[in-house]
Amino acid sequence: MSFLLSLEEAVKQGNRNSAVSSVEDALSAKLPPQDILDALVKGMDDVGRRFKANAIFVPEVLIAARAMKESMAILEPVLVAAGIQPEYTAVIGTVTGDLHDIGKNLVGMMWRGANFKVIDLGTNVPPEKFAEAVVTHKPDIVGLSALLTTTMPNMKITVEAIRKTSDSRVKIVLGGAPVTQDYADEIGADGYASDAASAVDLVRKLIAS
Amino acid sequence: MTPRERHLCVLHGETPDKPNVLAADGVRSGPSGGWVRRLSARGMAISHIVPPYRPMFFFDHAIDPDVDTVTYSRTNYREAGVRKTRHTLETPIGSVHSVVGHNPDIGLLTGSMESAFVKEPSDWRVINYIFAAMTDRLRPNYTEMERDLDTLGDAGYTIGVVDKTPFQRAWIELASIERIALDIADEIAECLEYFETQRLFHEKAAEITAGCPSEHILCIDNITNTISPRYYRDYCLPIYEIYSSALSGTGKILAVHFDGLFGHLKDEITDSPFQVIDSVSIPPIGDVSLREARRLWPDKVPFVNLPAHLAWASKEELIGGYSSILSDCGNKIFTIEHVEDMPEEKLELHLSTALDVCGY
Numbered sequence: 001m002s003f004l005l006s007l008e009e010a011v012k013q014g015n016r017n018s019a020v021s022s023v024e025d026a027l028s029a030k031l032p033p034q035d036i037l038d039a040l041v042k043g044m045d046d047v048g049r050r051f052k053a054n055a056i057f058v059p060e061v062l063i064a065a066r067a068m069k070e071s072m073a074i075l076e077p078v079l080v081a082a083g084i085q086p087e088y089t090a091v092i093g094t095v096t097g098d099l100h101d102i103g104k105n106l107v108g109m110m111w112r113g114a115n116f117k118v119i120d121l122g123t124n125v126p127p128e129k130f131a132e133a134v135v136t137h138k139p140d141i142v143g144l145s146a147l148l149t150t151t152m153p154n155m156k157i158t159v160e161a162i163r164k165t166s167d168s169r170v171k172i173v174l175g176g177a178p179v180t181q182d183y184a185d186e187i188g189a190d191g192y193a194s195d196a197a198s199a200v201d202l203v204r205k206l207i208a209s
Numbered sequence: 210m211t212p213r214e215r216h217l218c219v220l221h222g223e224t225p226d227k228p229n230v231l232a233a234d235g236v237r238s239g240p241s242g243g244w245v246r247r248l249s250a251r252g253m254a255i256s257h258i259v260p261p262y263r264p265m266f267f268f269d270h271a272i273d274p275d276v277d278t279v280t281y282s283r284t285n286y287r288e289a290g291v292r293k294t295r296h297t298l299e300t301p302i303g304s305v306h307s308v309v310g311h312n313p314d315i316g317l318l319t320g321s322m323e324s325a326f327v328k329e330p331s332d333w334r335v336i337n338y339i340f341a342a343m344t345d346r347l348r349p350n351y352t353e354m355e356r357d358l359d360t361l362g363d364a365g366y367t368i369g370v371v372d373k374t375p376f377q378r379a380w381i382e383l384a385s386i387e388r389i390a391l392d393i394a395d396e397i398a399e400c401l402e403y404f405e406t407q408r409l410f411h412e413k414a415a416e417i418t419a420g421c422p423s424e425h426i427l428c429i430d431n432i433t434n435t436i437s438p439r440y441y442r443d444y445c446l447p448i449y450e451i452y453s454s455a456l457s458g459t460g461k462i463l464a465v466h467f468d469g470l471f472g473h474l475k476d477e478i479t480d481s482p483f484q485v486i487d488s489v490s491i492p493p494i495g496d497v498s499l500r501e502a503r504r505l506w507p508d509k510v511p512f513v514n515l516p517a518h519l520a521w522a523s524k525e526e527l528i529g530g531y532s533s534i535l536s537d538c539g540n541k542i543f544t545i546e547h548v549e550d551m552p553e554e555k556l557e558l559h560l561s562t563a564l565d566v567c568g569y
Contacts, residue, residue, distance in 0.1 A: 014394070054473045057437035059390035066391060099291065099310040099321035102386060102435075123310075123321070124291060148312065148550045149520035177469055178517040180493045195434070 003029060004039040007071070011043025014063030019043075019071045033078045037115060040075070044068050044113030045200075051110075052197035058106065061196075065109045086117035088207060091133045092143040093121030095158050098151035103176055106196035107143055114200045116141075127154070127161035134165045141203050144189070146176040155179070156187040163188070171206045175199060211363035212254035219544050220366075220425055220462050220485065222510055228535065228567045229544035231256055231365070231512070232560060244557035252569045253560060255365035256546075258429075259354045261421035262347050262414050265372055266340075267429075268382035269309045269320050272296050276342040298326070300342075303335045327384035330392050333399035336383060337406045344410045347417060355422050368464075369423040371414060371452065375407035376444035377430045386435060404444065411448050415455035426456060427464045427487060434470040441477045453482035464512070466548075472496035475505055487512045488548050491534065494518050499537035512544040515551050515559045527559060531566040 007022035019040075026036045047064040050056045090111050094104050101123050108118045119137050121129060130142060142162055144155050159172055171190040174183070184192035191206050193199035210218065210226045218225040231254045232245060249255060260267070264275040273281040280299040287293065297306040305327065309320040327333055357367040373381065379389040392400035418426055430445065452463050464485030471478065475497070478486070489511045492498055502511050519530045534545060545563045547556060 054434075057440070057473075058386060058435045059393065059437060059440065062387050062390045063394050066387075097312065099312050099323070101321065124289075149517050150550060150552050151312075152520070178494060178520060180518050182493075183518075 003031060004035060007036065007039045008043040008046075011040055011064055011067050011071070012046050014060060014067050016067040016070050019067040020074060023071045023074050027074070027078060033075060033082050034084055036075055037079060037084065040068055040071055041113070041115050044110075048110055048113070048197040048200050052195065052201075061106070061109070065113055068113050087115045088140040088203065089117045089119070089137060090141040090143060090203070091119045091121060091130065091137055091139040092145070093125035093130060093133075094123040094145045094147075095151055095154040096124055096126045097154055098146050098148055099123045100145070100147035100176075103147065103196070104143070104145040107145070107175060107193070107199045110196045110200050111143075111203070114204075116203070125158075127158040130158050131161040131165050134162055134167050134170055138167060139170060140207055142170055142172045143199065144172065144174050146174075146179060149178045152176070152178050152183065155183075155189070159187050159189055171203070173199065173202055173206070212249070212252055212365050213361070213363045215252075216254045216256070216366045216544070217424060219510060219542055220464075222484065222508070222542055225541055227252075227569060228538070228541045229254055229546075230560060230563045230567055230569070231544050231546040231548075232556075233258075233546055233548040234365075242553075242557070244560070248557065248560050248564065249364055251561070251564050253564060255361060256368050256425075257357050257361060257365070258368050258370040258427070259357050259423070260350055261354060261369040261371065261423065261426070262417040263350045264343050264346060265370075265414075266343065266378075266382065267370070267372070268322075269294060269296060269307070272298075274298070274339050274343045274346070276339075276346045278342055279339055293323070294320070296326075298335070298339055300335055300338050302338050303332075305332050305335045322382075322385075325384045325388065326382075327379075327388055330388075330395075330397040330399060332384075333392070333397065333403050337399065337402050340403075340406045340410050344406075344413055347410075347413050349417050349420065351421055358422060366425060367423050368425045368427045369418060369421050369461075370427050370429055371418055372411065372428075373430050374411075374428065374445040374448040375404050376436060376440050377432065378407065379403070380435065381431055408447070408451075411451050415452045418452065419455040419459050419461070421461075424461050425464065425485075426452065426461050427466060427485075428452070428483075429466040431466060431468045432471055432474070433468040434473060436474075438474055438477050441474055446477065446481060449482055468549075469494055470496050478506060478509075484508070485510045485512060488546070489513045490549075491516055491537075499534060499543075500539070503537075503539055510542055510544070511538070512546050512548075513538075514549050515545070515547050515563070517549065517551070519559075520552055520555060524558065524562065527562040528566060531563050535566055 003026040010019035173191040215225045219229040284295045292311040307326045308324040380386040463483040466487040469490045
């Protein structure tokens with residue numbers, strides 16, 4: 001098996017030792033860093049597909065993400081030196097009044113696995129902080145999370161604050177237990193993802209459109 | 210029927226005069242504005258939760274192990290406008306601490322763990338020490354439960370709440386989901402020992418629970434799509450079986466609390482020995498409809514959440530929503546309950562609409 005196939009397989013299986021050694025072997029063999037990155041992303045894409053299909057679950061995804069993360073720690077300096085940028089930039093956070101972070105963290109992890117640069121603003125993030133981040137980082141996407149029915153309305157205020165910035169191309173997506181597609185439509189968000197795996201597909205689809 | 214009679218009737222899978230409408234008052238901490246009194250007068254039931262045994266470990270409300278060799282302390286403080294609590298557990302073999310942030314503006318007992326007790330694999334050792342000591346100290350808490358049952362009288366019922374199963378406890382109360390997932394995958398010895406320590410705790414807790422005065426035993430396990438079918442079979446089902454076996458012949462009913470998404474566990478739930486599926490979220494929030502739940506699990510009683518997607522809906526929309534619950538259930542053997550978050554200002558509207566639709 002080639003280094004790249006073995007790397008892709010190692011990520012799919014969540015085998016961090018094999019993933020790391022495959023990256024090292026691929027770099028020693030002078031394979032293009034973009035190809036190594038593509039193999040990692042392909043592995044995580046497969047993980048995302050199986051996650052979405054309920055064939056694997058959060059623990060398995062976390063184990064695969066560790067393999068990806070440890071591989072990226074080796075690959076990242078090489079990517080930077082080669083001038084290879086992440087595919088998209090995303091800002092993510094849980095809206096003001098809400099301290100829950102598991103859903104947000106899972107989406108951030110899946111986005112990183114898809115080679116997005118993720119700026120995580122944390123939890124209980126006021127609308128103006130999201131707006132500032134949009135101006136500062138010029139992301140392609142902003143992800144808003146809320147777990148509570150009581151904090152859902154803060155998504156609307158946040159969407160309005162972001163829309164007031166000059167960056168009109170930014171796409172805003174929502175997620176969280178009480179959130180629905182209807183609610184996303186109602187408050188003028190660009191999309192809604194029911195789970196972390198869908199959040200990757202959603203962003204790619206939105207940006208492609 | 211009194212609310213208490215109706216609650217017990219539904220709990221035992223028998224047909225009540227009307228579906229049970231219940232406010233889980235024990236999990237709510239915010240102001241009521243008088244709605245509890247007004248709706249109780251109409252026949253709404255109230256539930257409280259009391260553990261059948263002490264000590265219990267219920268994050269982050271009842272953490273004190275109450276044993277000689279473990280010192281528990283908590284410090285409350287505010288940081289950047291958020292109320293936080295630092296919980297510290299000190300033992301002869303080391304200490305662990307956790308920081309919890311309390312979600313502002315909601316009157317529900319819920320916190321978000323910012324920093325977990327188990328940060329490194331070696332912290333499981335301290336946790337195991339604490340639970341082993343707690344197991345030795347386990348004793349009945351029947352007096353408190355009897356007192357609460359007397360206090361509630363015909364207005365509702367006191368539910369015997371028991372500890373979470375090991376995997377659910379691990380990621381909700383003790384460690385991050387990442388920590389427990391990686392430690393299981395890496396077969397960390399202290400983590401594997403944790404599961405055995407938990408089994409021993411539950412075996413003794415179940416024996417005590419079997420003798421308690423309440424007929425309604427609830428494991429607040431918060432099962433959702435975080436847990437895989439395999440982990441459910443490995444770490445939840447064996448514990449439910451321990452309780453089911455202990456409760457057998459006592460007339461007590463075992464309930465398990467779910468959170469939202471459990472469609473991936475249909476087969477596992479079929480094989481589970483509990484009789485009540487607590488806190489069913491109907492679609493689009495949940496992924497199992499009430500019609501499907503009835504078809505899949507005809508012997509299990511659903512306790513249905515106030516529908517979160519209608520949290521801010523109008524009275525007309527709520528009538529439609531609650532009428533759907535009624536028709537999808539197909540008979541009166543179910544409960545509509547307020548047990549998850551819902552805006553305080555909308556609670557009376559939701560519960561009074563549920564009462565209207567259910568013929569109160």
